Amino acid sequence: MNKHSGRHEANSPATASPPGGDAIVVDHLQVQRGKRPVLADLSVRIPTGQVIGLLGPSGGGKSTLMRAIVGVQVVKGGTVTVLGEPAGAPSLRHRLGYLTQAPSLYEDLSVRENVAYFGRVLGVGADAVDRAIEEVDLTDHADALVVNLSGGQKTRANLACTLVGDPQVLVLDEPTVGLDPVLRRDLWNLFRRLSAQGRTVLVSSHVMDEATRCDRLLLIRAGEILSDSSLPELLERTGTSDAEAAFLALIDAANAGSAEDAAGGAA
């Protein structure tokens, strides 16, 4: 959101991951909530250094997949590997940044106090705290209590707490929901900058027009990956002109398929 992001170039993590390798590998992941399977058997690879959009209707399993990747989700089967380590491994806790859907902040602390606390937990200095706040353009509100911030400011404060540890992999659950267009553009520019420095940025959204901002799109619905491609490939395959139409075409095709299955099963 601001112009300077020098620290990332100076300290590029691109060399830490195998060039062209996959930052995240999900293999036959199964997650169950109660008796209902949320993810039945999901496999996907997420390449290093790109902005990956995880798109789909709410309730489709986006947040569950993200929680499994950051290692806070109880999983029933399958494996998730992040930067070559099993998800949730202690060595990943410095290298991965997670943004929860609802702002996970201490409302009775100021923005700076929140960012500074998560910074201290991650072992970074005061300059990293200032930079993280600057990057989300909250320097003017750094000393305001979180409880007094607007929704968009809370979202940005939340993001600052994720950025402060300078993570190589960012898992961001709906970071742009409910924000105004200017702020959304600024955040997407920030995500692009982060990926240009070799970081992997996985962003979920249910706003389809954000698809144009991503290098690659994962369309997920009812716990299944409907599509894993770039936007031009997706448009060509579905013969549509925008992401929303493409997604609807895929859903209709999937519904028709499952209706046939059901009819076949009944017959």
Add this chain to the structure above:
Amino acid sequence: MNPRITLATAGRILRQLRHDHRTVALMLVVPCVLLGLLAWVFADSPTPVFDRIGASLLGVFPFVIMFIVTSVSTLRERTSGTLERLMTTPLGKGDLMVGYAIAFGLVAIAQSVVATAFAVWVCGLDIAGPVWILTAIALLDALLGTALGLLASGFARTEFQAVQFMPAFVLPQFLLCGLLVPRDQMPSALSTISDWLPLSYAVDAMKEVTANASPSVGTDFLVMGAWIVVSLVLGSLTLRRRTA
């Protein structure tokens, strides 16, 4: 566990309190008001009742108040998502537990100094033993409340449940701790149960320090210490990095 993270956590909890003037005021003023009220109730009593139960109450307040404050604040940590975020960071479960214990332990020292000073100078409570032992008892007592509050909050899913754990965990101990009826005069089953409850030892120690110039409180400290450690360990077991 990592001392840097533990201390950062304790500092963060104290900073949260610093922004919450009303809670700090309540923690410091309410024990004094209750002690004053109690002294006043027994002001015309022919026997020195306040001298007997005033000190015991000094052992009850830090326990009850810290239990409530801790169970509610850790529940907030769970429901606000900050706990989930912390579980993706290098923070260990022990860092969080001990961080809370350090922060609320410091608050408890302030609280017990204020309450003891009020009881002695304003309400005229007689304390035979050294005041530092009384403060040490209050500190252990507060840590006990903190540790049990952390443990209880592991079983609460909502704020309503967390608040209900106060009567469930605390009131039975309050009834059995010897404040209302001396423990050796209770039915034997109850006095046996009270032998196992930590608040009994806090109240015993408080009675000892008010009555004796050189009090022997070693056993009481030992039992309370054991309860604190066991509760903190059990409480940290209720924290899960992975949840459904």
